């Protein structure tokens with residue numbers, strides 16, 4: 001079974017972003033970029049499936065600017081066998097990404113597609129679900145456990161009330177949640193080897209997909225800043241403040 | 250304008266979030282219908298009919314919609330969406346699971362986690378863990394939107410909408426329900442609680458979370474946790490507050506043994522009053538806390554409980 005993994009280049013999760021002075025967008029100049037943490041979990045899951053002998057090949061795909069090849073190389077260093085870069089400098093929204101990924105699914109015919117549940121920049125949490133709808137494949141989102149069993153996969157999902165397990169027919173789409181696994185770090189020899197692994201470059205036009213969307217970004221603002229308050233010296237003072245100043249008790 | 254709201258259910262009952270989504274629909278303006286889909290959901294439909302501002306409740310009660318699995322729910326919405334200008338759902342795990350399918354099948358974008366309505370086509374939503382607020386305009390014919398409950402006050406329950414049966418039954422041979430392990434608790438739901446007390450890695454282990462119980466009992470609080478506490482297995486995943494967990498905005502949020510990483514702050518910084526209890530006086534949580542108490546939680550919590 002072939003496993004396809006979608007990875008996205010985003011700001012490093014430790015970076016606190018700033019809004020541009022003209023409010024046109026957030027300022028990403030010279031900001032440290034990395035693979036979306038949920039995508040790292042997706043790559044790890046795919047690689048583990050290969051190590052278990054369930055998967056035969058792991059293909060990583062990204063949609064984004066040239067620099068996004070760094071994240072593909074990371075995926076290759078972590079154990080993916082080859083990579084596909086769909087290069088665009090346009091702002092590719094979830095729907096466009098899902099349409100492109102659907103074309104890749106059509107071409108590659110994977111048994112399983114693994115994506116992150118959300119990208120930590122736009123926090124959309126949509127792409128996997130859209131891909132499932134477009135390909136007509138079943139989805140297991142927010143996965144904390146994925147168990148392939150013959151022509152089925154059982155997915156345990158982190159839902160608001162707790163955990164839910166569903167069974168899906170394969171091929172299927174899975175999106176990862178935090179507890180699915182703990183991603184490994186790439187080792188230096190693997191990083192070197194990754195440089196020689198195949199990486200195909202395509203464009204959205206190759207797939208006949210337009211990236212433009214009907215959603216426009218009018219403005220980006222900073223949220224209301226919260227001011228730090230005071231330190232209290234004792235439990236008594238805390239209770240007094242909560243009762244008499246904040247009036248929440 | 251004509252708006253369809255997908256009702257959120259919890260164990261077959263109407264979840265509190267729906268009243269917030271209806272409030273967002275009111276802010277957009279127009280006729281508001283609520284779709285209640287599931288199996289054995291008559292009581293939920295009746296509860297939805299009481300929500301202020303709702304004209305009609307549409308009920309799809311069939312075994313294929315049990316547990317609101319994504320595939321049949323998406324197919325149902327596609328059948329029903331014609332004639333509506335907007336389809337809204339709560340940004341719950343159900344709304345997030347189902348709505349993007351509708352959007353994709355209608356070839357429109359989805360706006361996730363909307364926190365404010367500027368007009369019928371322009372909305373505000375947080376991006377980058379809430380460190381920026383984007384104003385976005387959608388020119389799609391159908392607007393598909395998930396709503397963050399904390400952005401809108403719940404509507405009242407003095408309505409009397411009509412209830413109508415939806416006969417649409419879809420096929421689903423691709424996904425099936427296996428089991429659910431739902432947290433059982435007499436405490437209020439995290440998303441709707443007026444007071445939330447959360448523990449972090451500083452709690453040390455799951456057993457120590459009991460130190461929060463007595464305080465939560467006295468305050469009628471829900472109990473939450475940081476990701477670190479969930480990852481370490483102290484408490485289950487449904488308690489995680491943060492960018493990738495639950496978003497809360499109670500009147501009072503008490504963070505105990507939580508450092509205040511941006512991902513955690515993203516889930517609670519809109520709380521009215523924040524209290525932080527931490528032994529490290531430089532912990533970033535103090536930068537957002539209205540009241541900070543520096544000290545050992547193992548001494549502070551029992552004292553707090555006894556003095557409340």
Ligand SMILES: Cc1cc2nc3c(=O)[nH]c(=O)nc-3n(C[C@H](O)[C@H](O)[C@H](O)COP(=O)(O)OP(=O)(O)OC[C@H]3O[C@@H](n4cnc5c(N)ncnc54)[C@H](O)[C@@H]3O)c2cc1C
Pocket residue numbers: 006007008009025026036038039042061062063064090091092093094097114115116117118119120121122123124125126127128217376383385
């Ligand atoms: C208001 C707004 C502002 C934006 N500003 C910018 C900007 O300044 N610069 C910019 O480059 N983009 C920008 N975008 C586009 C955005 O970064 C995303 O590319 C797009 O929204 C899709 O990702 P997502 O966050 O919706 O994915 P989600 O649905 O949250 O991601 C889930 C998963 O889908 C997969 N996935 C998502 N995107 C890709 C991808 N490109 N390639 C492969 N797999 C993927 C990953 O597995 C990911 O974990 C903006 C979008 C919006 C709505």
Ligand SMILES: Cc1cc2nc3c(=O)[nH]c(=O)nc-3n(C[C@H](O)[C@H](O)[C@H](O)COP(=O)(O)OP(=O)(O)OC[C@H]3O[C@@H](n4cnc5c(N)ncnc54)[C@H](O)[C@@H]3O)c2cc1C
Pocket residue numbers: 013037038120448449450451452474475476477478489490491492493494495505506507508509510511512513516526527528529532544545546547
């Ligand atoms: C993709 C991604 C998504 C994430 N999503 C979330 C999310 O949704 N929610 C979330 O919370 N995190 C999230 N995180 C994790 C986040 O970055 C932090 O790692 C996490 O919030 C830290 O949890 P903590 O504050 O409990 O632990 P720590 O940072 O380890 O802090 C523990 C604190 O406890 C204090 N302490 C220890 N002992 C005592 C004592 N005896 N008395 C008093 N104080 C004590 C310490 O001083 C310290 O400040 C995410 C991370 C990533 C990469």
